[in-house]
Amino acid sequence: MTRSADRRAGSDDLGLRRALDDRMLPVLVAAMAFLAALALAGSGGASALVKHWQEGAAAAVTVQVPTPSTLLPRTDGTPGQTRLDRALALLRAAPGVAQAQALSETELTELLKPWLGSGGAGTALPLPAVIQVRLTGSGPDVAALQTTLEAAVPGTLVESHGAWVQRLAVLARSLQACAWLALAVVAGVAAAVVMVGVRTGLLARRESIEIVHGLGATDGYIAGRFAARATWLAGLGGLLGALLALPVLLALATLAAPFVATPQTAAALPVSPTTLAALASAWLAQLKTMPAELLVGLPVLPAAAAIIGFFTAQATVRGWLRRLP
Amino acid sequence: MGQVANGLRDMVRLEAVGLQYERAGRPGADALRDLSFEIPDGGFRWLLGPSGAGKSSLLRLLHLAVRPTRGQLQVFGQNMSHAKRGDLPDIRRRIGMVFQDFRLLPHLSAFDNVALPLRIARLPEDQIRADAMEMLRWVGLAKLVDSRPAELSGGEQQRVAIARAVVGRPSLLLADEPTGNLDDVQAERLMLLLREMNRLGATVVVATHNEALVARHPGRQLRLAHGRLVSDD
Ligand SMILES: Nc1ncnc2c1ncn2[C@@H]1O[C@H](COP(=O)(O)OP(=O)(O)OP(=O)(O)O)[C@@H](O)[C@H]1O
Ligand SMILES: [Mg+2]
Numbered sequence: 324m325t326r327s328a329d330r331r332a333g334s335d336d337l338g339l340r341r342a343l344d345d346r347m348l349p350v351l352v353a354a355m356a357f358l359a360a361l362a363l364a365g366s367g368g369a370s371a372l373v374k375h376w377q378e379g380a381a382a383a384v385t386v387q388v389p390t391p392s393t394l395l396p397r398t399d400g401t402p403g404q405t406r407l408d409r410a411l412a413l414l415r416a417a418p419g420v421a422q423a424q425a426l427s428e429t430e431l432t433e434l435l436k437p438w439l440g441s442g443g444a445g446t447a448l449p450l451p452a453v454i455q456v457r458l459t460g461s462g463p464d465v466a467a468l469q470t471t472l473e474a475a476v477p478g479t480l481v482e483s484h485g486a487w488v489q490r491l492a493v494l495a496r497s498l499q500a501c502a503w504l505a506l507a508v509v510a511g512v513a514a515a516v517v518m519v520g521v522r523t524g525l526l527a528r529r530e531s532i533e534i535v536h537g538l539g540a541t542d543g544y545i546a547g548r549f550a551a552r553a554t555w556l557a558g559l560g561g562l563l564g565a566l567l568a569l570p571v572l573l574a575l576a577t578l579a580a581p582f583v584a585t586p587q588t589a590a591a592l593p594v595s596p597t598t599l600a601a602l603a604s605a606w607l608a609q610l611k612t613m614p615a616e617l618l619v620g621l622p623v624l625p626a627a628a629a630i631i632g633f634f635t636a637q638a639t640v641r642g643w644l645r646r647l648p
Numbered sequence: 649m650g651q652v653a654n655g656l657r658d659m660v661r662l663e664a665v666g667l668q669y670e671r672a673g674r675p676g677a678d679a680l681r682d683l684s685f686e687i688p689d690g691g692f693r694w695l696l697g698p699s700g701a702g703k704s705s706l707l708r709l710l711h712l713a714v715r716p717t718r719g720q721l722q723v724f725g726q727n728m729s730h731a732k733r734g735d736l737p738d739i740r741r742r743i744g745m746v747f748q749d750f751r752l753l754p755h756l757s758a759f760d761n762v763a764l765p766l767r768i769a770r771l772p773e774d775q776i777r778a779d780a781m782e783m784l785r786w787v788g789l790a791k792l793v794d795s796r797p798a799e800l801s802g803g804e805q806q807r808v809a810i811a812r813a814v815v816g817r818p819s820l821l822l823a824d825e826p827t828g829n830l831d832d833v834q835a836e837r838l839m840l841l842l843r844e845m846n847r848l849g850a851t852v853v854v855a856t857h858n859e860a861l862v863a864r865h866p867g868r869q870l871r872l873a874h875g876r877l878v879s880d881d
Contacts, residue, residue, distance in 0.1 A: 336753070336756060336764055336767055337753075338756070534752075535764065535768065537740065537745065538740065538765050538812075539740035539741030539743075539769070540737060541734075544768060648733070
């Protein structure tokens, strides 16, 4: 009395392996997961740019002090502190300033090398002192700072890039919001796909469900059968979509690397990997350059798809079963 | 006997029960009218009457597949007019039903069809295997356990339906024309099974047109005509 394996129903007593087949649903969910991965990449890229810019913005105010070592006269007419020391003292006392530091001679020549050539330090050219100002929170009122400095140390120049960075950051944040919105829409469409699939399955197995219901199956039992199948199919689709998205995202990360990566990782990129192994190791290295958001988000996609599958199937089936006595 | 004490001991109790099906969303003719009777726990009843009298409708009511349109229906001492939907599965699992049209799951083998009530009750798989196989052997289908309903004769399908109805040892066993597709030998074998279940304590209700069978197995009769109870003796 051997029962052939292919005829054994086991937990598939509603015949859902055929009623909810493994083609349409996973393929559609895979497409959604692929789009979700792209949205995640967009969001990750935008947040990396914001971070990058804001780190830059921390030093976004520079102050130039011409003839820094000239002594300023005190109120009684005797010579007091240098122009540089006075400017530094004023800056450090100003609200919104975390730190003010004059660049050293070597830092300055390094900065000016492109214009003055490597022999720049040796020239007798009078260089202004450059003060790098690190800001806190929203930063100082740049116009007020300029007025104060001008009054105390005439000729001082305050340069701020903060407004630009601010605008870029707003743009990046809007892009990020759009990406999240896209993600929400994609999740909604995935849920709709699962719902349609489950409804088709319900109609195909309508009689069987009525019989099983009549035999005393709870709504939970029937919904559980559908949810198990939908979870597996949606999870499979999510995995498929994430795998498909991986090469695309790696390529994007390669393009973005020079802008967001630290110099070391950017330098580690091989110029032309010839063998497959070299390509693989290059991609592995590339993984490190991917934004953390993506590294976490990509493996989470199949799980998220599975969770969407589970809850959508549960809700759809339980809602449908209300029509039975 | 007092009403309350009686109600507790009755397996089934109807008071002025009426049933009206809907046809295309509108109420149709009454299938059952003003039914009042009770069946004590462990009782046996033939359910007789011409075609269209309402036998299947009455069994459907007792199986909790439809709720009465009017009147009070009690099954297992619970009033079905007030019972919560969530309470019904537990009650249904204590009822075995042989449907007139079998209602087997077409994609499942005979074995899996018979195993279904036990799977729904979440029994351990080895017990399911043992019980379902024993039942299939009892109805003479041990060699056809892997066959799908479409590969079975009408009588074989009916026997699978019977095995499925009794495999969970129900306290209330309802059979709608269970001998319709059986030969005399098989019909006698089925009556033996039903009598045995009844002897072991199950309440049994059998709807049939087969007067010869009724004559061979005397028992109390509920007779319906045009949806009304015309005799109960
Ligand atoms: N689902 C339904 N919807 C509407 N009317 C129905 C439905 N089922 C049965 N009826 C009607 O209810 C009446 C009783 O039918 P029922 O099936 O209970 O009779 P029966 O006694 O079992 O007949 P038979 O001996 O032929 O099986 C019939 O007039 C039938 O047309
Ligand atoms: Mg009938």
